[in-house]
Amino acid sequence: MSYQLKIKFLSLAAEARVIKAQEKRTLAQMRKRRAKQKPVGKLEFQWSSMRDHRRFEVRVEARATHLARAFLKGMPYRKVEKEGSSHVRTRRIAAMVRKYGKVKMTEDQSIEAVNDWLEVEG
Numbered sequence: 001m002s003y004q005l006k007i008k009f010l011s012l013a014a015e016a017r018v019i020k021a022q023e024k025r026t027l028a029q030m031r032k033r034r035a036k037q038k039p040v041g042k043l044e045f046q047w048s049s050m051r052d053h054r055r056f057e058v059r060v061e062a063r064a065t066h067l068a069r070a071f072l073k074g075m076p077y078r079k080v081e082k083e084g085s086s087h088v089r090t091r092r093i094a095a096m097v098r099k100y101g102k103v104k105m106t107e108d109q110s111i112e113a114v115n116d117w118l119e120v121e122g
Helices: 003-035 041-073 090-100 107-119
Strands: none
Touching: 003 041, 003 090, 041 090, 041 107, 090 107
């Protein structure tokens, strides 16, 4: 497996931690401003933007990266995630498998391989 994919996974985890810490700072600033009865519109927008980025972009990419690493290691999908997990970004996982995997595949081959991996009971 590729060390670059492991580094990507670790950097996404670090990014989420940094964003979470900044969210907490921004919330503290908002509380102080509210206590002084000052407007918090700009801070509220910044906090909301950071939270959305962490939840809907960083988290989704981290999950796809985690699944791509598991696929490349040959781990069964059901060992990685419990049954009934939400929608999986197959194309994103397949793109990482093509980029970081040792075996060269076309886009269709990688998507089919990832779909097969996701459907097989582990």
